[in-house]
Every structure is written in structure tokens, then in C-alpha cells.
Amino acid sequence: MNEFTKTLCPYCGVGCGLEVSAPAQHGKATNRDSDGTPTWRVRGDKSHPSSQGMVCVKGATIGESINKNRLHYPMFRESLHQDFRRISWDEAFDIITQRIQTLRLHEETDSICMYGSGQFQTEDYYIAQKLLKGCLGTNNFDANSRLCMSSAVSGYIQSFGADGPPCCYDDLELTDCAFLIGTNTAECHPIVFNRLAKYHKKNRHVKMVVVDPRRTPTAEVADLHLAIRPGTDIDLFNGIAYLLMKWNYIDTAFMDDCTSNFPAYAEVIRHYSPDVVARQCGISIQDLETAAKYWGKAKSVLSMWSMGVNQSSEGTAKVRTIINLHLMTGQIGKPGAGPFSLTGQPNAMGGREAGGLSHLLPGYRLIKNDQHRAEVEDFWGVERGKISPVPGLTAWDMITGLESDHVKLLWIAATNPAVSMPDLERTKKALLKSPFTIYQDAYYPTETAAYAHLLLPAAQWGEKTGIMTNSERRVTLCQSFHQPPREAKVDWEIFAEVGRRLGFADKFAFNNSAEVYAEFVQLTRQRPCDMSGLSHEFLAAQGPTHWPYSQGSSSETKRLYTNLRFHTSDGRAKFGAFYSQGLAEPPDPDYPFVLTTGRLYGHWHTQTRTGRIDKIRQMHPEPFMEIHPRDAAKLNIIDHQLVEVRSRRGLGKFPAKITKAISPGTVFVPMHWGALWADNAEANALTHPQSCPDSLQPELKACAVQLIPINVETTTKSYQLLSSFCSKIK
Numbered sequence: 001m002n003e004f005t006k007t008l009c010p011y012c013g014v015g016c017g018l019e020v021s022a023p024a025q026h027g028k029a030t031n032r033d034s035d036g037t038p039t040w041r042v043r044g045d046k047s048h049p050s051s052q053g054m055v056c057v058k059g060a061t062i063g064e065s066i067n068k069n070r071l072h073y074p075m076f077r078e079s080l081h082q083d084f085r086r087i088s089w090d091e092a093f094d095i096i097t098q099r100i101q102t103l104r105l106h107e108e109t110d111s112i113c114m115y116g117s118g119q120f121q122t123e124d125y126y127i128a129q130k131l132l133k134g135c136l137g138t139n140n141f142d143a144n145s146r147l148c149m150s151s152a153v154s155g156y157i158q159s160f161g162a163d164g165p166p167c168c169y170d171d172l173e174l175t176d177c178a179f180l181i182g183t184n185t186a187e188c189h190p191i192v193f194n195r196l197a198k199y200h201k202k203n204r205h206v207k208m209v210v211v212d213p214r215r216t217p218t219a220e221v222a223d224l225h226l227a228i229r230p231g232t233d234i235d236l237f238n239g240i241a242y243l244l245m246k247w248n249y250i251d252t253a254f255m256d257d258c259t260s261n262f263p264a265y266a267e268v269i270r271h272y273s274p275d276v277v278a279r280q281c282g283i284s285i286q287d288l289e290t291a292a293k294y295w296g297k298a299k300s301v302l303s304m305w306s307m308g309v310n311q312s313s314e315g316t317a318k319v320r321t322i323i324n325l326h327l328m329t330g331q332i333g334k335p336g337a338g339p340f341s342l343t344g345q346p347n348a349m350g351g352r353e354a355g356g357l358s359h360l361l362p363g364y365r366l367i368k369n370d371q372h373r374a375e376v377e378d379f380w381g382v383e384r385g386k387i388s389p390v391p392g393l394t395a396w397d398m399i400t401g402l403e404s405d406h407v408k409l410l411w412i413a414a415t416n417p418a419v420s421m422p423d424l425e426r427t428k429k430a431l432l433k434s435p436f437t438i439y440q441d442a443y444y445p446t447e448t449a450a451y452a453h454l455l456l457p458a459a460q461w462g463e464k465t466g467i468m469t470n471s472e473r474r475v476t477l478c479q480s481f482h483q484p485p486r487e488a489k490v491d492w493e494i495f496a497e498v499g500r501r502l503g504f505a506d507k508f509a510f511n512n513s514a515e516v517y518a519e520f521v522q523l524t525r526q527r528p529c530d531m532s533g534l535s536h537e538f539l540a541a542q543g544p545t546h547w548p549y550s551q552g553s554s555s556e557t558k559r560l561y562t563n564l565r566f567h568t569s570d571g572r573a574k575f576g577a578f579y580s581q582g583l584a585e586p587p588d589p590d591y592p593f594v595l596t597t598g599r600l601y602g603h604w605h606t607q608t609r610t611g612r613i614d615k616i617r618q619m620h621p622e623p624f625m626e627i628h629p630r631d632a633a634k635l636n637i638i639d640h641q642l643v644e645v646r647s648r649r650g651l652g653k654f655p656a657k658i659t660k661a662i663s664p665g666t667v668f669v670p671m672h673w674g675a676l677w678a679d680n681a682e683a684n685a686l687t688h689p690q691s692c693p694d695s696l697q698p699e700l701k702a703c704a705v706q707l708i709p710i711n712v713e714t715t716t717k718s719y720q721l722l723s724s725f726c727s728k729i730k
Helices: 023-029 057-065 089-105 122-136 150-160 169-173 190-202 233-246 252-258 262-269 274-281 285-297 315-329 348-353 370-380 395-403 424-433 491-501 513-522 536-542 614-619 629-634 712-729
Strands: 005-008 017-021 041-044 112-116 141-143 177-181 207-211 224-226 301-305 338-341 409-413 437-441 454-457 466-469 474-478 593-598 625-627 642-646 651-658 666-670 703-709
Touching: 005 474, 017 057, 041 057, 057 614, 089 409, 089 454, 089 491, 112 122, 112 395, 122 141, 122 348, 122 370, 122 466, 122 491, 122 513, 141 395, 150 315, 150 338, 169 190, 177 285, 207 285, 224 285, 233 262, 233 274, 233 285, 233 315, 252 315, 274 285, 285 315, 301 315, 315 338, 348 466, 395 424, 466 513, 474 536, 513 536, 625 629, 625 642, 629 651
Parallel strands: 112 141, 112 409, 177 207, 177 301, 207 224, 301 338, 409 437, 437 454, 593 666, 625 651
Antiparallel strands: 005 017, 017 041, 466 474, 593 703, 625 666, 642 651, 642 703
């Protein structure tokens, strides 16, 4: 018997394969955390084709978090002013079903909302969609992917007719030019970056361009770093297109045969001459021309982006203008080329496949499409018209719905919106107004638990068997290797039991997750994300597999659109014509700096898991604010000095980190610290909720702020105390 269980890392969208064994299985080699408790042994899975045995610090230390600060039992309180008391699962299910039935009786089903997570396995996502959209008839299911990847979804759909990254990780080692935009890949998708960086270093002809207002570890190894002003991405892309046209670096045959709407795009880009673009972006004409030459001369161009593009009031437009460059030059459907969205969460792709946003249905279907709704209704065995034709509430709509008393039941699972949502003070006030909030998570305490009436203990990574899909559309079976603690239950099983108790027993007659997945993949048949040939049994035997993989397939499809036909009505990819609109909240004399936020190498989102791991806490002991020396000098700020950062919505206090790695006029704060981990250091207390009109993804990447230095003597004393504390926990 093999001592190791194969699974997938539960952090970012890279989807690294891991092998895990129990502490007792390796004797003297037992790993132990700081208090001497044996921890699960974790190593990279060399057979997993996505990660090839590599693992970052988060994946390597994941075993330390399994048994720490777990929520063991259902807990309930009638009012947020009361303490939680332990209840049974029967009581918890009765409370949930009675609340839902009361709202249904009063024809207020549309006041029921669920906010889920890319931490879900595909089976969890699918059962949630079936319960809410199919059985209850409300589309009010959204996920934290709305804050993460929804601009990529809408960009792919508008340009290609369907969602789905067309590239694969093998393209990292086949490209001639890697164009990284709004992604600190080295820290946020480390194993993808490791593969690319090794290849880039060995092949001198390969060019790497990084577009980012910060000189990140990613930018450090680039051939060209374009430190553009925040909000000028479209100016840059249109400026590159202008030069590609001028120098005839275009594929006219491809455009004629395989695309549409180019004349409208050509009309836009003629306004983006190099002098205009260089001035708008804050870069030199020479650097702009170098970037265009790298793209134009390359045989294969691979663009990659993440939150820096998606989290924008122009997110969809930015995605489409990146895709435009590929369509101009025929850089799609071939090795080493294509527009590649790097997914933020481990199973955000699986969520997209299962319909896990408020405007989607399983199998890459859309709520607004009459035929799509009918297909799902027939498959689920519900009456025609049961699925509403109106998209449900997005994550931010749920917050405003609490404000207006429209939302009467909010069910949050596997995410921590009391730290991750924009305009955090407004979010918290709205959560306080909720008539009834269910919070389903593996850990306690979290910041969001403070706003819940009912806590449900969930099984987490390693405690349930299910499917996850990574950024390259590779589907992996994640085998459980550990029993859920005490009374914790698997997410999909919780949703299914609620469905059964509501009278839909025939819709949730599943014995295990393999049966759930077997039903789900039937809904993908003959859809762009066809997975009808996949099953738990197949994946256990054959290993991780790319979709599409239809029933009867004998080989996987690594790349999409190799036949240069797209999922649009005419089979052509569509150019998008967009002028740059800039930031939703630009700086002004009162708020003269642009704040941008992001992730650090060791931490993951809101620290629900990584904050409980000793090595990572020591690696990143405190929040901070990056500021350029020129700006620091103007404000008389010294290194480590506490600085109050104010926006029109809130404030935070951060020790200054003076560095030339940040562009003048811009400051950076990591987004990981919520109220449990630091005082007044919540990045999203500053951010605003204005969003992209197409993807409805908030512009979490930029807001206008002012900086107020705090007394140096007080700051120094505080810093010394913090340093002393950090040395003790080491």
C-alpha cells in the first residue's frame, strides 16, 4: 500500500499536485509544529504534470494547519449580541429549513442568498447550484470568484463566445515572448513562474515583459519592465496595437478568415500614438516601442494576467484589449501562444464549469439564455420556468441588499467577506443588519464569524474527496486522507441534506461525491467545457486531465481553438473596441496617491489558514505600506514609521516600507490582514465597490488615498515592541 495520498494544493489556481502521508507513517521523520504536535507530511507530486513535483512554501506547510483552531460543532445564537451555544446537526438543519420555508411561504425566495468560494470542490459548487437555482428558483448564488476572475470570464465570452483559457502550462516552455500584465506571478502563482523563469533563463532569445506599477520579484527577472501608471493598461495595449499596425506586424489572413469587428478597433487605436501613450502611461516611447517589437517579432506570444487586470472598473475591456493583440497577430491556437488568465483560487475554474456565479448555469451556460435554462431545467427534472431568467445578486449586490432589507437570509461558505469585500466598513455595517446569516467554514474564529447567527463546521482540504480544475483546465481528483474532525461535514453533503429536508429528496439522492460528479459531467456534454468522458474512476486511473474530454475520447485537448474556429455565432473571434476610461477613483489634491493592494508569497487571502502556520507568520510578521523614497521625503516619512492611510471610506495604519520598487505617486498594501491579525490594517477598509459594467467585478486594485505620518517616537516604540514579539514567536 502506498503511504502517500495524491491530492491538490488548496491555495492558488496553479493547481500543484501534492502527496500527503500521516504523521505516524514516517517515524523519526515526523514533522512537528512549534508546540510539538505531529503534522501531516507533504511533498510535491512529481507525477502531476502541472507542477512536476515543485511546491511553494504555502503548499509545503499546509499540513500544519489541518487541526488548528477548527470549528467542531454547529453553533447558534438568536442575536449577534448573544454568545454562541452548541447545537446538534438536526437542530441546525431544522433552523435552516424553517427559515427557508417561511421565506418561500411569503413568496420571498429571492431574498435567499448564498456566497460561496473557489475553495469549494466542483461537487460542492454543483449541489449548491442545483439547490438554489433549480429547486428554490433563485439565482442568488455568487462566489468570491466575482472579486477574482469574473472579468476574465466575461472577456473570454465576449471575444471567443465562451469562457475558458485557451492555453496550457506547456506553453510556458514553448513561447518566444511572455507578456505578464497585472500579475506578480513569482509570489502569487510561484510554480507557474518557476517553470517560466527556468525556461527564460536557458533560452536567451525568449523575451519577458512585465507590466506593473511595482518592481515585484516577477519584474526583477524581466527583459523589460513597464511601470505604467495605475489605470492606463488600455492605453498601453492600444498603443502597442498602433505600432503593430504601423510596422505591419499583423496577420491579415488570420484576421480576414477568423475575426470580426476589426474596423471598429482600428478606428480606436489610431488615437493611441506613441507620444500620447507614453505620456498617459508614464513610460518612455523607447520602452513602448521595445514592447511592441518584442510582441511583433516573436513567433509565439503568451500573455498572462491576473488581479491587476481583472479587479478593475474596466476589467472586461482590459481583458479584451489583451486578446485583441493576439487576434491582430494570429497568436492563438498554437504552441507557446495565447491569452492566459491565471486563476486566483484553486477551483475557481471548477466553479465556472459548474455555474458558480449568479449569471451562470452548469456547463458554461448563461442565465439569460432561454435554451440554456430549458436544458438545465429538463435535466434537473424541474418544471419549465423554474430557473429565473434574471441573473441573481452578485457578491456586492448582497451587501447592498442587506442595507435595503431585501436580503433576509445570507449563507456564506468557505470565504471571509468581512476582510475580502471592498468598502469594508460599509460591508460590516450591512452584515450587522442581516436578519439571519449562516456561516459555514472549517476554522474558528474568523472575522466573518462575528456576524453570523449559525455556524456550520465544514470539512476542508484533505477531508473530502472531490474534483478541482486549475488555471490550465486540468482536472484533478483530490482524494481524502483524513477524517473531518468531530462533527464537521462536507459542504455538498450539507447542501444536499437541506435540499432533502425541503422536500427535494429525489434531486439529492447521492451516496458519495463520485455520484455527484457523474451527474454534473452529463450537463457538460457537447458544451465548450465537455467533461462527459471524465469520472472519479477515470481520473484515479489516468491522472489529471485537460478538458474538453468528451465521452469516447482517447486523448486530452491541451489547447483550445487550434482549428481557429470559435464559439461565436459565425465562428469568428470578435475584436473589442475600447477607449481607456482610467481609474474609477483617480487621485486629486485631497487624495493625491493611488493605493494598490495585492498578495504576498507566503500568505493566502485573509490568513484563515496561513495565519495559523508558524513559519509563514514569521516570514510575514506584520502588514506594511510600500512608498517611493521621493514621496516619503516630501512627507518626512522614515522607514518603519507608522503612517495613516485614508480614503473617502476608511483608514488604516501601516509601517512604512520605503522602496524604489514602487512607482512615485503609488503606494502598496498587502490585503491579508483582517481584524484578527492586526489592528487597523485592513486594506479593504480603503477600497471602493465601483465595478466593471460587464463582469461586475469591483476595482479592488486602485483607490485614491492621502497619507498622514504618525509621531516618530510612538512609531519607533511600537515597532520595537512588535520586533520583540516576533523574535519570541520565532
